Amino acid sequence: MSSLSLILKPLSIPTFISDNPNIKTFIFQRNIPPPCKSHCHTERGHQFDVGDTFFRSESATARDLGVLSAALYRNTTGSLRVLDAMCGCGIRSLRYLAEAEADFVVANDANENTRDIILGNLSRVASGSEEGKRWEVNHLPATRLLAECYLRKDYFDLIDVDSFGSGSSYLRVALDAVKLGGLLYITSTDGLSSGGHRPQQSLAAYGAYVRPLPYSNEIGLRMLIGGAVREASVLGYHVVPLFSYYSYHGPVFRVLLQVKRGKSLSSRYYGFISYCNRCGNTRAFSWNELGEISCPCSTNVKRSIVVSGPLWTGPLHSAPHLTEMMSLADQWGWFGDEEGKNLEKLLKQMIDESDPKLPVGYLNADEIASRAKLNLPPLSVIMNSLHEGGYAVSRSHIAPNAIKTDCPMVVCVKIVKHLQQAAEMSSCH
Numbered sequence: 001m002s003s004l005s006l007i008l009k010p011l012s013i014p015t016f017i018s019d020n021p022n023i024k025t026f027i028f029q030r031n032i033p034p035p036c037k038s039h040c041h042t043e044r045g046h047q048f049d050v051g052d053t054f055f056r057s058e059s060a061t062a063r064d065l066g067v068l069s070a071a072l073y074r075n076t077t078g079s080l081r082v083l084d085a086m087c088g089c090g091i092r093s094l095r096y097l098a099e100a101e102a103d104f105v106v107a108n109d110a111n112e113n114t115r116d117i118i119l120g121n122l123s124r125v126a127s128g129s130e131e132g133k134r135w136e137v138n139h140l141p142a143t144r145l146l147a148e149c150y151l152r153k154d155y156f157d158l159i160d161v162d163s164f165g166s167g168s169s170y171l172r173v174a175l176d177a178v179k180l181g182g183l184l185y186i187t188s189t190d191g192l193s194s195g196g197h198r199p200q201q202s203l204a205a206y207g208a209y210v211r212p213l214p215y216s217n218e219i220g221l222r223m224l225i226g227g228a229v230r231e232a233s234v235l236g237y238h239v240v241p242l243f244s245y246y247s248y249h250g251p252v253f254r255v256l257l258q259v260k261r262g263k264s265l266s267s268r269y270y271g272f273i274s275y276c277n278r279c280g281n282t283r284a285f286s287w288n289e290l291g292e293i294s295c296p297c298s299t300n301v302k303r304s305i306v307v308s309g310p311l312w313t314g315p316l317h318s319a320p321h322l323t324e325m326m327s328l329a330d331q332w333g334w335f336g337d338e339e340g341k342n343l344e345k346l347l348k349q350m351i352d353e354s355d356p357k358l359p360v361g362y363l364n365a366d367e368i369a370s371r372a373k374l375n376l377p378p379l380s381v382i383m384n385s386l387h388e389g390g391y392a393v394s395r396s397h398i399a400p401n402a403i404k405t406d407c408p409m410v411v412c413v414k415i416v417k418h419l420q421q422a423a424e425m426s427s428c429h
């Protein structure tokens with residue numbers, strides 16, 4: 001220990017910050033949370049330092065969703081070991097420890113320069129210390145860390161992979177290292193592939209040939225889940241999406257999957273999606289029907305139908321899981337402020353989207369308007385009419401200016417025209 005730190009020892013001033021590594025060690029050994037040093041942020045009441053690490057405050061919602069699910073998992077199973085494979089400044093690890101009360105968290109980031117920032121932030125969790133073995137910090141490439149965990153049979157309840165790009169190269173190793181019944185929180189930021197602009201890339205990453213469809217951001221989620229379904233199936237597992245979340249900041253596609261024993265490559269929820277440019281009809285179908293793709297409206301199938309797949313065609317969320325997330329967030333008092341209201345709205349929309357009658361995709365208001373050749377009334381008015389007509393309908397959390405419905409586009413266009421006529425007639429009277 002340096003003479004300087006010896007001099008400072010009796011003072012043990014928590015507000016003292018020094019670049020001298022000996023003094024820093026002294027502070028950590030006493031488990032006194034050092035104050036935030038630079039680039040301070042606060043999220044859900046936790047103050048933390050981001051330094052020069054990669055951090056986006058816009059990802060707070062994705063972190064909220066992960067923490068709620070982790071806490072629910074812990075409440076159900078009684079334990080929670082988390083591997084935060086790409087932790088940046090360690091904010092997720094901190095929140096899994098403090099809010100979800102994880103028993104143990106591995107905070108990993110390949111970039112060694114993040115170490116001091118992560119250590120500083122995790123030491124803010126009152127009962128945590130590296131020595132106390134409630135958390136540890138690593139700097140390995142995520143694939144290597146996950147493979148080593150698997151080889152040691154050190155399985156985790158929750159593996160969070162907050163990667164850049166398609167994220168597909170982490171799927172197999174993450175599936176290997178997660179417990180059966182455990183959770184995988186995976187990411188893609190590959191908006192070009194979901195838009196259908198790089199079908200070769202989506203084929204390489206997820207085994208799905210994706211072409212441009214009007215609900216590309218939902219396709220991004222289905223592509224990611226489909227890739228996980230395929231990888232899980234190789235290992236004899238299947239995955240169930242507990243929620244799927246799209247954020248236009250990035251864009252970022254995030255999916256929380258529960259991993260279970262038994263294969264799931266059945267045609268029920270894994271197949272192809274076709275969209276007819278002529279009538280706007282979307283259809284999900286299995287590989288058995290690949291030879292007979294058609295649309296009732298179409299005379300020239302080849303020209304007017306776009307097909308993508310294979311992808312996940314099943315539910316994007318589990319409504320019971322989302323309902324539990326809602327009540328936990330409410331119990332934690334999260335819905336009080338502006339940010340909380342947005343989260344509450346998001347969870348409600350996701351629950352509405354989980355109606356099993358709702359098909360794949362959504363109808364964009366602009367597309368309905370251009371097919372009807374008129375300005376649309378508010379979406380809430382259209383949704384009421386669709387409800388009255390006996391159709392299932394909800395908003396989409398993915399596209400604010402769209403609706404999900406089992407009403408075919410042609411019928412929807414007729415309803416909109418009818419609404420317009422009714423509005424014109426009532427204005428004449």
Ligand SMILES: C[S@@+](CC[C@H](N)C(=O)[O-])C[C@H]1O[C@@H](n2cnc3c(N)ncnc32)[C@H](O)[C@@H]1O
Pocket residue numbers: 053054055056059063085086087088089090091092108109110111140141142143162163164
């Ligand atoms: C999107 S950021 C993580 C943000 C963080 N999870 C959060 O919520 O603030 C991705 C992080 O992964 C790290 N990274 C990139 N490639 C990696 C790899 N192959 N293995 C582990 N970490 C990696 C980067 O250094 C970066 O900090």
